[in-house]
Amino acid sequence: MNAQTSTLDPKLDPAPAPASSDDAIGAFLQQEYTAGFETVMESDSLPKGLSEDVIRQISARKGEPEFLLEWRLESYRRWLTMTPPKWAAVQFPPIDFQDIVYYSAPKSKKDGPKSLDEVDPELLRTFEKLGVPLHERARLAGVAVDAVFDSVSVATTFKKELGEHGIIFCSFSEAVKTHPELVRKYLGTVVPPADNFYSALNSAVFSDGSFVFIPKGVKCPMELSTYFRINARDTGQFERTLIIAEEGASVSYLEGCTAPMRDENQLHAAVVELIALDDAKIKYSTVQNWYPGDKDGVGGIYNFVTKRGDCRGARSHISWTQVETGSAITWKYPSVILRGDDSVGDFYSVALTNHRQQADTGTKMIHMGRNTRSTILSKGISAGRGSNTFRGLVKVTPRAEGARNYTQCDSLLVGDRCAAHTFPTIEVRHPSAHVEHEATTSRIGEDQLFYAMQRGISAEDAVSMIVNGFCREVFKELPMEFAVEAQKLLGVSLEGSVG
Amino acid sequence: MSTIDTWVGRHHERAASLPGAALPWLLRRRADAIARFAELGWPTTRLEPWRHTSLSFLEQHELQAPESAPHPAATLAAVRSEFGDGGHWLVFVDGRFERTLSVLGGLPAGVVCTPLSEALSKHAEAVEAAFGTADEAASPYALNLALCTDGAFVRLARGTALGAPLHLVFIGATGAADTHLRNLIVAEANTEASIIEHHLGGGSTLGTTVTLVHTAQDARITHLKLQQQDATAIHLAQIKAEQARGSYFASHSLSFGARLARNDIHTRFDGEGCETLLNGLYHVDGRRHVDHHTLIEHASPLGISREYYRGLVDDNARGVFSGRIIVAQDAQRTDAVQRCDNLLLSRMAEADARPELEIYADDVKCAHGATVGQMDEDALFYLRTRGIDEIRARQLLTYAFAAEVLDRIALASLRSSARATLLARLPGGALLEELL
Numbered sequence: 001m002n003a004q005t006s007t008l009d010p011k012l013d014p015a016p017a018p019a020s021s022d023d024a025i026g027a028f029l030q031q032e033y034t035a036g037f038e039t040v041m042e043s044d045s046l047p048k049g050l051s052e053d054v055i056r057q058i059s060a061r062k063g064e065p066e067f068l069l070e071w072r073l074e075s076y077r078r079w080l081t082m083t084p085p086k087w088a089a090v091q092f093p094p095i096d097f098q099d100i101v102y103y104s105a106p107k108s109k110k111d112g113p114k115s116l117d118e119v120d121p122e123l124l125r126t127f128e129k130l131g132v133p134l135h136e137r138a139r140l141a142g143v144a145v146d147a148v149f150d151s152v153s154v155a156t157t158f159k160k161e162l163g164e165h166g167i168i169f170c171s172f173s174e175a176v177k178t179h180p181e182l183v184r185k186y187l188g189t190v191v192p193p194a195d196n197f198y199s200a201l202n203s204a205v206f207s208d209g210s211f212v213f214i215p216k217g218v219k220c221p222m223e224l225s226t227y228f229r230i231n232a233r234d235t236g237q238f239e240r241t242l243i244i245a246e247e248g249a250s251v252s253y254l255e256g257c258t259a260p261m262r263d264e265n266q267l268h269a270a271v272v273e274l275i276a277l278d279d280a281k282i283k284y285s286t287v288q289n290w291y292p293g294d295k296d297g298v299g300g301i302y303n304f305v306t307k308r309g310d311c312r313g314a315r316s317h318i319s320w321t322q323v324e325t326g327s328a329i330t331w332k333y334p335s336v337i338l339r340g341d342d343s344v345g346d347f348y349s350v351a352l353t354n355h356r357q358q359a360d361t362g363t364k365m366i367h368m369g370r371n372t373r374s375t376i377l378s379k380g381i382s383a384g385r386g387s388n389t390f391r392g393l394v395k396v397t398p399r400a401e402g403a404r405n406y407t408q409c410d411s412l413l414v415g416d417r418c419a420a421h422t423f424p425t426i427e428v429r430h431p432s433a434h435v436e437h438e439a440t441t442s443r444i445g446e447d448q449l450f451y452a453m454q455r456g457i458s459a460e461d462a463v464s465m466i467v468n469g470f471c472r473e474v475f476k477e478l479p480m481e482f483a484v485e486a487q488k489l490l491g492v493s494l495e496g497s498v499g
Numbered sequence: 500m501s502t503i504d505t506w507v508g509r510h511h512e513r514a515a516s517l518p519g520a521a522l523p524w525l526l527r528r529r530a531d532a533i534a535r536f537a538e539l540g541w542p543t544t545r546l547e548p549w550r551h552t553s554l555s556f557l558e559q560h561e562l563q564a565p566e567s568a569p570h571p572a573a574t575l576a577a578v579r580s581e582f583g584d585g586g587h588w589l590v591f592v593d594g595r596f597e598r599t600l601s602v603l604g605g606l607p608a609g610v611v612c613t614p615l616s617e618a619l620s621k622h623a624e625a626v627e628a629a630f631g632t633a634d635e636a637a638s639p640y641a642l643n644l645a646l647c648t649d650g651a652f653v654r655l656a657r658g659t660a661l662g663a664p665l666h667l668v669f670i671g672a673t674g675a676a677d678t679h680l681r682n683l684i685v686a687e688a689n690t691e692a693s694i695i696e697h698h699l700g701g702g703s704t705l706g707t708t709v710t711l712v713h714t715a716q717d718a719r720i721t722h723l724k725l726q727q728q729d730a731t732a733i734h735l736a737q738i739k740a741e742q743a744r745g746s747y748f749a750s751h752s753l754s755f756g757a758r759l760a761r762n763d764i765h766t767r768f769d770g771e772g773c774e775t776l777l778n779g780l781y782h783v784d785g786r787r788h789v790d791h792h793t794l795i796e797h798a799s800p801l802g803i804s805r806e807y808y809r810g811l812v813d814d815n816a817r818g819v820f821s822g823r824i825i826v827a828q829d830a831q832r833t834d835a836v837q838r839c840d841n842l843l844l845s846r847m848a849e850a851d852a853r854p855e856l857e858i859y860a861d862d863v864k865c866a867h868g869a870t871v872g873q874m875d876e877d878a879l880f881y882l883r884t885r886g887i888d889e890i891r892a893r894q895l896l897t898y899a900f901a902a903e904v905l906d907r908i909a910l911a912s913l914r915s916s917a918r919a920t921l922l923a924r925l926p927g928g929a930l931l932e933e934l935l
Contacts, residue, residue: 087547396871398846398847411856411858413858413860413861413863414861415861416828416831416860416861416862417828418859418861419857419858419859420856420858421855421856421857421858422854422855422856422857422867423853423855424852424853424854424855424869425851425852425853426850426851426852426853426869426871427551427849427850427851428841428843428849428850428851428871429847429848429849430843430846431843431844431845431846431848431873432873433843433871433872433873434870434871434872434873435869435870435871435872436868436869436870436872437852437854437867437868437869437870438866438867438868439854439856439866439867439868440865440866441856441858441863441864441865441866442863442864442865443861443862443863
C-alpha cells in the first residue's frame with residue numbers, strides 16, 4: 001500500500017488521518033488522576049446497542065473472514081442465554097448492555113499516513129501525555145508499541161526489526177487478515193467464548209487488541225508493549241489479546257491502561273489468552289490505571305477481564321504480574337492452566353483501592369501435569385472506603401503428581417472505613433502435592449509511621465514509603481520502567497487517604 | 500425417597516405428636532421452618548457454602564432404620580468405660596430421651612439439665628427464648644427445627660459451675676430412619692461447664708443436630724463433640740454460639756464416623772473481649788466425606804479467636820474445611836488466627852480448604868494459613884535411622900499430626916479419653932499405644 005518510510009507500519013488499516021485541528025485538548029488535569037483528558041476528534045461509531053446486526057456490521061467494517069463472523073454470532077447466542085455473575089464482592093447497579101457503543105474507530109481517509117508526521121497530532125499528543133515512547137524515544141527505551149486508540153490500532157513500531165526474527169506483533173484485526181490460520185487455530189482455545197458472561201460478550205463484539213506470535217526457538221529481543229486507551233464517550237472497550245510462544249520461545253509483554261476522566265461508568269471487558277508450548281516462557285505485566293471514579297464513587301471504569309494462560313507444553317512458564325490501582329470496579333483473575341509436565345505458573349499482584357474503589361481479584365492455578373509448580377504472591381492495600389478482595393483457587397488434579405504451590409496474600413489497611421477480604425480455595429486430589437497458603441491482614445504500624453515522621457518525613461510520604469516497601473516483592477517482578485511507574489502510581493492513588 | 504414433599508408430608512404426620520405441640524409459639528416456628536425447608540430444598544453445590552458438599556442426592560436417597568444394632572446399653576457402656584463413670588449422662592436413643600440409661604447424679608444448685616421434651620413444659624419461657632428460629636438457617640437446620648423430637652436443655656444460673664463434665668449421648672438404634680435433635684445451652688453470667696456430645700450408631704439413617712449456646716458475660720463453656728457414627732450414616736450438625744462480653748467458648752470437634760458428616764460451627768462476639776477456640780480433627784477413609792464449615796463473627800472490639808483444624812484423608816475419601824472470619828467495622832483490636840492442615844494418606848484422597856477472611860476494621864491482627872500435603876519425608880527418614888520400620892514410622896507421624904489437635908483440650912480427663920478414641924481408630928493404634 002505505502003512505502004516503508006518510517007517506523008510506523010503503513011499497512012495499518014483503517015489508518016487514522018489528520019482530523020480537525022480546531023479543538024484544543026480538554027485539559028482539566030486533576031491532581032488525583034493525571035491521565036484524565038479527552039482527545040477531541042471525529043470518530044466513526046456504530047449506534048448504541050447490541051444485536052446480530054451490530055455484530056455483522058463490526059465484522060464487515062473490519063473485513064473479517066466468514067469463520068470469525070460465525071464465531072462471533074455463536075458467542076453472541078451463547079451470551080444471550082447467560083446471566084451476569086453475582087458472586088464477586090463488588091456492588092454496582094445493573095449494566096444496560098443496550099446503552100453501550102460497541103464499535104468506535106477514529107475516522108479514516110483512504111490515503112493513510114506515510115510517516116509519523118502525518119499521524120493525527122492530537123493522537124500523538126495523547127500518547128505523549130501518557131508517556132508512551134511512540135517514535136524515536138521508543139527506540140531509546142527499547143520498547144515496541146502497539147498503541148490501541150479506542151478500538152483500532154493506530155501505530156505499530158519496530159515491526160521490521162521484529163519481523164527479522166519472524167515475530168509477529170500487530171493489532172488483532174491485522175492478524176485476522178494476514179495470519180487467519182494462526183488466529184483460527186488458537187483463538188478461544190484458552191478462554192472459550194462461553195467461559196463466563198463477559199468473555200462471551202467479548203467474543204461477540206471484540207474490536208481490536210494485540211496479537212503476538214513468537215516462532216520456535218526465538219527469544220524476543222525487546223519488551224513488547226501495548227497502551228490501551230478508552231477515549232470516546234460511552235464506548236465499552238472489548239480487547240482481545242492473543243499471545244502464542246512456540247517451542248523454546250520467550251517473550252515479555254507489557255500492558256498499560258489509562259482512561260480519560262468521565263462521569264459515567266464505562267465497561268471494559270477484555271479477554272487475554274496466552275499459550276506457551278514446550279519450553280516456552282511468557283511474562284505478562286500489567287499496570288492498570290483506568291479512571292477510578294471520584295472521591296464519592298461517581299464515574300469510573302468497570303474492569304471485568306478474563307485473563308488466562310495455558311502452559312500447554314512441558315517445561316513451559318507463564319508469569320502474570322499486575323499492579324491494579326485504577327478502575328471503579330476490578331473483576332479480574334489472571335490464571336494459569338499447568339497442563340504440561342514440569343510447567344510453572346506465577347502470579348504477582350498489587351491491588352490498591354482508595355475512596356470507593358472495589359477490587360475483586362486473584363488467580364487460579366490448575367495443576368494438571370506432573371511436577372508442576374506455582375507461586376501466588378498477592379498484596380492488597382485498602383484505603384479510604386475501598387474494598388479489596390483476594391479470591392483464588394489452587395487445584396491439583398488426580399494426575400498432577402508432585403505438584404507444588406505456595407501462596408501468600410497480605411492485606412494492608414489504611415483507614416478505618418476500608419475492607420480487605422481473602423477468599424482462597426484449595427482443592428487437592430493427589431497425595432504428593434504440597435500446597436501452602438499463608439495470609440495476614442494488618443494496618444500500617446504506628447511505630448513505623450512514627451519512626452519515619454520523626455526523621456522529618458511527612459505522614460503522606462511515610463505511608464507511601466511503607467506501602468511501597470510492602471509491595472516490593474511484587475515490584476521487583478516488573479520490568480524496570482514499569483516498576484518506576486507503578487511506584488509513582490501508588491503514591492498518586494494514595495493521595496487523600498491519610499489524615 | 501426423601502424428596503422435599505416427603506419431608507413436608509412427614510412434618511404434617513408428626514406435628515401433633517412432636518413435643519410442645521400445644522405451644523402456639525413453637526407450632527408457628529415449626530410451620531415457618533418447614534416452609535423455609537420446602538422453599539430452599541436440599542443444598543446443592545450451586546450454593547457457595549455448600550460448594551464442596553452437595554446434599555441433592557438425598558432427593559433420591561432411601562432412608563431406613565437399621566435392621567439390627569447393638570443394644571444401646573452396650574454402646575453406652577463402651578463409651579462410659581472410655582470416659583470414666585463420673586460426670587452427668589443424658590442418653591437419647593433414636594431421638595428420644597432414655598431415662599433408664601441416663602445418670603444425672605447430684606447437680607449443683609441452680610443448674611438445670613433436662614431433656615428438651617420435659618423442659619418445654621417445665622421451663623417454657625427459657626426454652627422459648629433460647630430455642631432459635633429458622634429465619635436464616637440453612638435448609639437442613641430448618642428441617643431440624645420443624646421435626647426435632649428432643650435434645651438437652653441446660654441452664655446454668657449466674658455464678659454456678661458444673662464440676663464434672665456433662666455427657667450427651669445420642670445413639671441410633673433400630674427405632675427410626677431419621678432423627679432430629681436440638682440442644683439448648685444457656686450459660687448465665689460467670690458460669691462454667693464442659694459439655695460433651697457423643698454421636699454413635701445410626702446405620703444408614705439421616706440425623707440432624709442443632710446445638711445452640713448462649714454465653715452471658717464472663718461465662719466459660721467448653722463443648723466437645725465426638726462423632727463416631729456408623730460408616731453409612733448421614734450426619735448434619737450445627738453448633739451456634741452467641742457470646743456476651745468477656746465470655747469464652749471452645750468447640751472441639753472430633754469427626755471420625757458417618758458416610759457424610761457436615762458440621763456448621765458459628766460463633767458471634769456480641770460484646771467486648773470475647774474469646775473463642777475452634778479446634779477440630781477429622782479422619783475419613785473409604786468413600787466417606789466430612790465437611791467442617793465455620794464462621795467466626797467478630798462483631799465487637801477486642802475479640803480473640805483461634806481456629807485450628809487438621810484432617811487425615813485416606814482411600815477415596817474427601818475432607819473439606821471452609822472457615823470464614825468476619826471482622827466488623829467496630830471490632831477494632833481483633834486478634835484472629837485460623838489454620839487448617841490436611842494430610843493425604845492415599846492416591847485417591849481429596850482435601851479441599853477455604854480459609855477466608857472478611858475484614859472491615861483496620862486495627863486488627865489476622866492471619867490464616869492452610870496446607871495440604873503428604874508426610875514430611877525428612878521426619879520419616881529420621882525415624883527410620885532410629886530403627887523404626889517405615890510402616891510404623893508413618894503411623895507414628897500420622898498420630899503425631901493428629902494429636903496436636905487433642906493437646907488443645909484443656910480438661911485432662913477428656914484429653915486422654917479423646918486420645919484413646921483416636922488411637923483406636925488409627926491403623927496400628929494398638930501398637931502405637933505401646934510406643935507412647
